[in-house]
Amino acid sequence: MSPATTTSRAEQLARAIGDRIVSGDIPPGERLPSEGRLVAEFGASRTVVREALQRLQSRGLVRTRVGSGSYALTPPAPVAGEDWLAARDESERRELHAFRIAIESEAAALAARHATDGDVATIDAALVSLEQAVLPAQTVDADFAFHRAVAATSGNRYLLATLDRLGARVIVLPPARISDVPREEADAAAVLAEHRAVAVAIRLGDPLASAAAMRAHLTASAARRAAVG
The missing domain is CATH 1.20.120.530 (GntR ligand-binding domain-like)
Known part of the structure; x- marks a missing residue:
């Protein structure tokens, strides 16, 4: 799998998991499914899963504890109710x-x-x-x-x-x-x-x-x- 394909699939997976955290399906403090379960559920490679989790961590949605797993954090509050990095015109x-x-x-x-x-x-x-x-x-x-x-x-x-x-x-x-x-x-x-x-x-x-x-x-x-x- 090329780096570009890995990046694209990792972003898709990060958004899917992130949506669950933001919606409350995975509440703050709850442990995310194991790497193996995410691989099985989404049909993704371990490389893709790990990159997706890294992205979620960089976005403040997940904290990973070595030897314990990844846990959902309270989603950051949106800025003025919208994506401040969106360009509208x-x-x-x-x-x-x-x-x-x-x-x-x-x-x-x-x-x-x-x-x-x-x-x-x-x-x-x-x-x-x-x-x-x-x-x-x-x-x-x-x-x-x-x-x-x-x-x-x-x-x-x-x-x-x-x-x-x-x-x-x-x-x-x-x-x-x-x-x-x-x-x-x-x-x-x-x-x-x-x-x-x-x-x-x-x-x-x-x-x-x-x-x-x-x-x-x-x-x-x-x-x-x-x-x-």
Whole structure:
């Protein structure tokens, strides 16, 4: 299973379990089903289950105790009754993208400082998935898996939690291209080159170059979307 597929399935599972916690089906303090039971119930791999639980923990919905299991927490109160990270119009989308540039550039810089060989391998694997993606849905999953791998490598749980809260919806394809048709070759080549630049800078352990590469990629992404309208 590719990193992009694992990320997509983990997000689906995290939402399913999270919905049970928010609705009260799994009340605060109650132990979640064991890893084995979740594997059997959802037909997911242990890797997917573990990543889903990590996401729930980063969102403040679960606390995992070593040797004991995972327990539901009281769901965080919503901000003003709505998702404060949701962008409702073009102006808010621009603000959200600027916010993303700020946090992901810093995440890339931190990733360059803290990356282990395993972290670099995960980032490279996500890059391979992006290279192999053809349809928009595949591209979105692979793209988000790459950015999440960078955030995870930063070592800052809040950066990772924020990106998880945003979810794959931040990987915005131009409206005219959100359909089951192959990506345009020129755009695909540019996107891949930008992601490779980020991966190379992190691999070299260069925080400034990593932040600059991430900023350049996200700025170019916004420009591509604006060019289509």
